[in-house]
Each structure stands twice: as C-alpha cells, then as structure tokens.
Amino acid sequence: MGGTVHGEYKVPGGKLVVVDLDVEDGMLRDVRVSGDFFLEPDEALERMDAALTGLPASTDARVLAERVEAGLGPNAVLLGFSPQAVAVAVRRALARASEWHDHDWHLIHEGPQEPTLHMALDEVLAREVATGNRPPTLRIWEWGAPAVVIGSFQSLRNEVDPEGARRHGITVVRRISGGGAMFIEPGNTITYSLYAPASLVDGLSFADSYAYLDDWVLGALNEDLGVKAWYQPLNDITSDGGKIAGAAQKRLATGAVLHHVTMAYDIDADKMLEVLRIGREKLSDKGTASAAKRVDPLRRQTGLSREAIIDKMVSHFRRRYGLVNDSLTSKELAEAEELVTAKFGTAAWRARVP
Numbered sequence: 001m002g003g004t005v006h007g008e009y010k011v012p013g014g015k016l017v018v019v020d021l022d023v024e025d026g027m028l029r030d031v032r033v034s035g036d037f038f039l040e041p042d043e044a045l046e047r048m049d050a051a052l053t054g055l056p057a058s059t060d061a062r063v064l065a066e067r068v069e070a071g072l073g074p075n076a077v078l079l080g081f082s083p084q085a086v087a088v089a090v091r092r093a094l095a096r097a098s099e100w101h102d103h104d105w106h107l108i109h110e111g112p113q114e115p116t117l118h119m120a121l122d123e124v125l126a127r128e129v130a131t132g133n134r135p136p137t138l139r140i141w142e143w144g145a146p147a148v149v150i151g152s153f154q155s156l157r158n159e160v161d162p163e164g165a166r167r168h169g170i171t172v173v174r175r176i177s178g179g180g181a182m183f184i185e186p187g188n189t190i191t192y193s194l195y196a197p198a199s200l201v202d203g204l205s206f207a208d209s210y211a212y213l214d215d216w217v218l219g220a221l222n223e224d225l226g227v228k229a230w231y232q233p234l235n236d237i238t239s240d241g242g243k244i245a246g247a248a249q250k251r252l253a254t255g256a257v258l259h260h261v262t263m264a265y266d267i268d269a270d271k272m273l274e275v276l277r278i279g280r281e282k283l284s285d286k287g288t289a290s291a292a293k294r295v296d297p298l299r300r301q302t303g304l305s306r307e308a309i310i311d312k313m314v315s316h317f318r319r320r321y322g323l324v325n326d327s328l329t330s331k332e333l334a335e336a337e338e339l340v341t342a343k344f345g346t347a348a349w350r351a352r353v354p
Contacts, residue, residue, distance in 0.1 A: 007093025007203065012211035012231055013218060015080030019089040021052070028055045033086055038079035047071045048086060057094055061087040061205070092203030103136040103197070106326035107314065112144035112186065115173045119149075120339035122193055122258055123176055124332050129195040130256035136200070137326070138317060140310060141191035147171045147184040148275055149262075151248065154181060156351045164274040174350050175260075179235060179248035182262045183272040190298070190310060192217075193260040201257050210235050210247055213259045217245075220316035225309060227301050237261070241296035265306045266299045 007019045015037035022029040031052040039045060051071025052064065059067075064087035072083070113121070118141055128134035148170055150159050159181045160172050184191070194213055201209040211231040218237065221229040221244070232238045237245040245263035252258065298309055317323055343349050 005093040005096060007089045007091070007095075007097060008099055009085055009089040009092055009203075010212070010215060011081050011085045012215045014085070017081050017085045017089045019086065019093050021090070021093060023057050023094070026057050028052055028057060028059075028090075031090075033089075035081065037081040038077075040077040041075075044072050044076040047073070047076075052086075052090065061091050061203075064090050088203060088208060090203075095202035096199075097202035097204075098197060098199040100200070100321045103200070103321075105317070105321050105323050106135050106137045107140070107318075107323045108137055108326055108328060109140040109310075109314070110142065110327060112142040114144045114340075115147035115149065115171045115184070116340045116345045117336055118143070118191075119173050119175050119344040120336035121328070121332070122260065123339060124336045125193070125195045126250070126252055126256045126258040127254060128332060129197065130252055130254035134195070134332075135324075136197060137193075137195045138314075138323065139193045139195070140314070141193070143184055143186040143189060143191070145169075145171055146186065147173055149182040149184060150174050151179040151181065152176055152250075153178050153353060155353050157354055159277055161275055161277055168271055168275060170275055172350060173344060174352065175248065177248035177250040177258060177260065180246065181276055182246065183267070183276055184262070185266075185268065185271075187306065188264070188266040188268070188297075190263040190265050190306060190313075191260065192313075193258060196257050196259070198251060198255045198257055201251075206249065207234055209257070210249060210259075213249075213257075214247060214261060216317050216320055217261065217313060219320070220313045224312045224316050225298075225302050225304070227298070237263070239296055239301065241301065243295050244298060244301075264295045264297045265309065266297045267295055269295075 004022050009017045015035055017035040017037060019033055021031040031049045033045060033048045048068055048071055051067045055067065065083040068083035068086050125134060125137060129136060146169065148160055148165060150156065152175060165172055204212055214231065214237065218229055221227040227239055229237055229239045229244055235247040236243050245261050247259065247261045250258040302309060
C-alpha cells in the first residue's frame, strides 16, 4: 500500500480527530494530525506528528497510542480526545475506512411485525447491504407481540423461565448476534438496527465500534431529549439513573456489520423477573442488588411519548448524516419469511444452545 490516506474518528461524546499521512515503503511519512479537539501547548501537535512519522504501517493501535503518549510528554493537556483516539484515526486511514457521510442512508420504519420476522429481517437486510443490493439502512422496529430475545450463544434454559413465558404469552426467539437477553413489550420498547458496510468500522476494535455506531443516539439523548447518557463498555447505554439500553453486533463475513439496540421506554419489572432468569452473578457485575433497579426507562426521564422520542432520534440522525425514507422490498420480505420457516421459527434454532 502506498500514497496519501485520510482517516477520521469521532470520539464518542468528544471531538473529531483527523489524520492525513503518506505511506512510503511500508512506513508512515508526513503524518498530519488535526481536528476540533483542544490541546496544550501548541507545539504538542507537531510532537504527535513526529512521534508517528517513521513507524511501520503495520503498527497496531496499542503501540501507536503509546508512541503518541510518549511523544506528547507529561505536561501536554488533551481535551476531547486521547492518544488512543489518534491511534484509531491512523488505523482507519490505513484501512481506508469509510465515514458516515460517504453513504446514502435509508430509513425503514414500518408497522408491527412478529418477533421471528424481526430476527429474519436483520439477517436479510445485513446481507443485502453486504452485496450492495441495499444502501446502508437504519431500521426502527415495531413489535407485533411481546417477546424475549436471547443472544446467539446464550443457553435457553438458563435465560428463560418457560412457565413464566407461557403465562404471559411471550414468544421466545434467538437472534444472530451475541449479547444478553432482552425483555420486550411492544409499547414499552424502542428497538433499532443499523446495517452498514464493514468499511464503516474498519480500523475499529469491536469494543470501539459499539460506542462509535451509537454516538448519534447519545447525541439525540443528550442534546434533543435532555437525558444525560453515556456509553458503558462493552455494550450498555446508561445514565445517572441506570441502564437505558443494550447493544449487540454481528459482523458478516460477506462484508457488512449489523448493529442493533433495544432501549427501555417503560418496563414491567415484575413481569420481566417472572420471565427472565437473571442470576446473582449478572446483577453483582452491574453493582446493584435488584434487576428492577438496573433499567431506568426513557418515559420517566423524558416525560415524552414513545413516538415523540423515536421522532427526535430519527431527526437527529437525519441532521447528522442524511436519511431517505424507504421501505422493505417484496423480495426482502419474502426472503425473511422463508428464513422464519427454515430457521428463526424452528425449535432447533431457538434451542440450539439448550
């Protein structure tokens, strides 16, 4: 690889870091770091550039960050970014990663659909984006029935109380991404998926990509909805009152990333505890003694209707990146329905980890 490359990384909740550099004979040359961050003293910018120039283009993000930190010295003050953010921007430049504005984003927000169909649509739409048959897409889900959605690698018997699920008429489904179980009631949940080319997360670790892909929704929460929210690694969106949402992600070998998030608008904590088997280990890991206290619904925090919150989220995304209204094609819907029959609606898939 040779020539000049350009990389950008917007620090979640922070500032934009931009790196332009040349690659000659496998080495970084003429590195130029810029952005809307704050840095003191002025000459620290040149020290960053010098620290990176001459390194092999194969240098990983950890070593890049160490070199930046060493080059800055102990008296530099960084606000809105970090040596790690510079390293990520370098790796994205070298990977020739795409940016949000490089893509023509489309919106799908249709009427209520059954839980198994939602699982199938995630796989179909991610595949369509990977092949270029569909542009990168934001899909807002509407639930046609209450459900528990378990992660791809979770044990069915360990996560769900079957008697509680039957008593409350709750469908249990399994998604293709990892992560934990989600308790869903149609009027109490906000769920969305992003289907993006893998190039959007090139140069990002799995951990970094979670916060990167949800920075827009953190903006909507903080700026438009008045909720002080932040990302809590690995995959939680949280607030002073507690967890607001959980994210999960799947990177397809065909070249797309599926990233989906379920947010609690309201929650029936008693019913949730009758359906989900939430162990003490999981609760202690979150620093709380009660599962009911782990989630702080958006209804209480905003005082707005579910529909108003969704409208503000979509408007925020549209202002940032652009968004064209779209709908499912007949082909996509037919393929998803076939997948429900062959995979997502079967006992074999639901209990693939018993």
